[in-house]
Amino acid sequence: MPLPATIPLPGGLAMPAVGLGTFRVRGQEAVDAVSWALAAGYRHIDTASIYKNEEEIGTAIRASGIPREQLFITSKVSPYQQGTEAATAACEASLRLLGTHIDLMLVHWPGVAKVDAASPDNAAMRRQTWRVLEQLHRRGQLRVIGVSNYEIKHLEELLGYAEVKPAVNQVECHPRYQQRDLRAFCQAHGIAVVAYSSFGSSQLLSDPAVQAVVAAEGITPAQALLLWGLQRGCGVLPKSVRRERIEEAAPARLAGLGELSPEALAALDALEEQQQQKYCWDPSGIA
Template sequence: MSSSTPPSVLLNTGVQMPLLGLGTYKLLDPEGVYRAVDAALAAGYRAFDSAAVYRNEADLGRALKELLPKHGLTREDVFITSKLGPKDQGERAMEGALHSLAQLDLAYIDLYLIHWPGTRDLDVSDQRNPNNRAQSWAALEELHAEGKLKAIGVSNYTPAHMRELMQSCRIPPAVLQVEFHPRFCQSELRRVCEEYGVCFQAYSSLGKGELVSDPVVMEVAKTCECTPAQVLLRWAVQQGVPVLPKSSNPDRIKDNSRIFDFTLSKTDMDRLSALDCGQKFCRGASAVV
């Protein structure tokens, strides 16, 4: 992957977001975050994804501050995403977003998402959830207008949640980040995003590691002379879907950056897409009202 101009997708804000980013879920120690960010920057990554609930925003901010000069980069060369925790959904959203800014020690965050459609300590069927989502979005719109959040979006929203948001928002979401892989193709949700001009972004592209041993994925990998992880990531980006593979292993981080060095045939793409069976590996949001 080119270190100067990484492949990207155009958001509805007019900003380019890299197709490949480093996910930092479960990277909990400062040294591990530092090593992963160092390896990622060396491999050409220019996007990093964190969240309040990951409890590593401060570590990521410190690592970037130290490592960007080492790699001849500035703040403007990287795209930083973080997310509002469910405990701050609603009236505490402004406070939560500003806390993320402070933890990251940044003047602005490139993309800030509502992490979950529900609220911590509320039942998924609690009728206060829709109002809390609306309150959170209003706070994010305000911070977006102030330039502190360059783009705003959501994560784990269903088609119903997306339609609800689009009916009430002043600023449309730039991104929807959800679980996406060959066994969970999210066709309806992708259509909704296309209808509203929202970038559909994937997490858990490897199905928590289970999909790398899928027989079809392994066959395609053998044919392409690449790793199963590269096949799964390439399947997404070849459809224009940004991915956020997470790893603390420098070699795997480098391997994952090579997904732009090959192309899957239409036959291989179709074989992978045919694995779709609605299987989710992550906790679903569909029950949240």
């Protein structure tokens, strides 16, 4: 069965389920990667202010000639930009550098840079940041708003005061770190989950269990891990600067593969039971 190509968001917006990640991709490399992705059929590009590549992404988007209404652009307010004044400036800068409205703006991290993780200032400043996002959403500059790296406790707090509910929570999610409780919470509250680090910082690509699935299904390791994420109801953000890798994970390529077999899906599900492994930042200690 083909997997859904888009994930519904509030206001009738449809987010492409497969997007290009651009973490640590800058300069001409960013322009090339985005250009290749758009040519390969990607319509969702994920960036962040802290990636320092929004201007290059805007350049590639304009050069593509693809009508803006066919594209979906995600960006994020960094931990260094929390609080009313800093978040306002950050959003204005992202809008200026990208040269367009932003379809989805996220609070990148529940904590504030250089503030102790246990400090109540984290909660106070992320609340201020959310109010900024709500205001720009009402103006139409940010079509929907959401968060990234929020755990259940952070989401519960946010839902307690949000006038505009978060549409998305972007988090690390892969077979060795499946976030089952968090995904269930998000589903219960109508929050879409977008998975980053689907490849476990590339370490899962060579995992023996993944390789066994690859041999059985006749697909690549990257495709197996991305299909797992899609079948678990997540959006996915494959990242590469190599054209052949970008094309390997293109939405149409993945759609043409259909679903993983029940046996393959079960084999990947079992990885977390054998050894849970988190490869990226841990927000659990942020108050």
